[in-house]
Amino acid sequence: MDRNADAPWSKFDPEVYVDNNYRTPLEVDLLIVRLMRDHFGQCLADVAPGSLRGVDVGAGANLYPALSMLPWCAKVLLLEYARPNVEYLERQTGPEGYDTAWDAFWDVLSQGPAHRAVEHPRSRVGEIVRVERANLFDLDGRRRWDIGTMFFVADSMSECPEEFQRGVRCFMNALNEGAPFAVAFMKESVGYDVGEHHYPAYRVNRDLAAESLEPFSGGLTIHDLDHVVRPGHEGMLLALGRRNAEVAAP
Template identity: 45%
Template sequence: MPSGPVKVADIARDSVRNSEAPWDSFNALEYLNENYLRLQQEDRLILTAVRDHFGAHFQRHGGGGLRGLDVGAGTNLYPSLAMLPWCSRITLFERAPGNVAWLRGEVAGYGRNWDAFWRLLAEHPAYQGIDDPRALLSGAAEVVQGDLFAQLPERGADVGTMFFVAESLSTEREEFVKAVNVFVRALRPGAPFAVAFMENSDGSDVGELHFPACRIVTNDVVDCLRGHAADGLQVNRIEIPGELKLRDGPTCMLLALGQIR
């Protein structure tokens, strides 16, 4: 197997494990500029569903001063913003050095592009009591660099998110399943969660580098989560019409919403 970063021209390789992907060279700003400079329609649909899921859960069960966890945060702040009303501490767990550096700078006072995401969250009453989400996130956020397979603590979080990570860290189904299992084991019993996936992804190109993915469908997500989730697990398909599709790759996203048993 060739050594060095996986270039776009090399994507015919049959297998790329997580440890072989070029995470040290991931271009955080390029990915941010392609995906999160504005609120895209697919993210609007996902964030609305996550907002309503967390809002309904905590309306039923109460909660405050909790510890949140976002696994594989990348350059995406909206999962952490979605947990903000109930959390005094949110761990943004990330492997890629470029993403870690970006996160540490961004959570100190996030950019104006995230205001549109917050306005969408603030359409729900649970978020309307927060006058300064920038200051609140800055005080709550803890960026931790690490490998989820080796360094993610068990049963440490009261609410959790993992967006486009488990299927996007290698081509190997074994590692996809392991990533989901590690994530759910990081949550305490009763914790609500939101996990997003790309269906049938071939990976993503960021600059000249190709990053791997495992091709999955809805049943793969259900099979991984149903043993860990309480009754009421939902796996929603987020279809992206062609005229709205701004990302390369699949035209469908999967959003799993539930609660740990």
């Protein structure tokens, strides 16, 4: 069984990953972005813009979770383990501004009032988004973020059931009580290729997703999205909710 530490993370190619997944925006990602925008918008209707600390865990080569949190945040931290992805994210958040590939996602986001009020998303990303190399498993359980996302990480980093559960727990334990969150899993994934390299996955279905997240959540909704984007999975699961008061063992 492939554990997280066994996978070739140092060989992860972010440009190939973006080509495979985001360069041509898929209907399902645009749907996810809309659902996430509305969830955050509803949860944060009374929150002042630019006041929260946000985190995207295992950000990889995907900027749309960070863009989704942008209006409400004073700071957004992108935590990522694979060095090539850290470098990709540093470029996206650097002075040149993020790639045009991410504009299609911003277009959907900016159909909501909070995002529409952000006049210059590229410069805002450069001002408030920071990147840090970190291992999800090393998050120490200190609750410090007010809003958070984790997209295709706990399910797409290991074949090991304990590591899936631990990944979910480490993420949820980093969120303050009341923090809105969005978590996405590939449904029933058997692993994935990026270029010549293979990466492990744990097969998650709707019940497993609910079981893992419910202990930490209030008002959990799981969207079971049928869209299949490549061989080797059966759809996507998008979980939206708020962190409850429960303190879980690390």
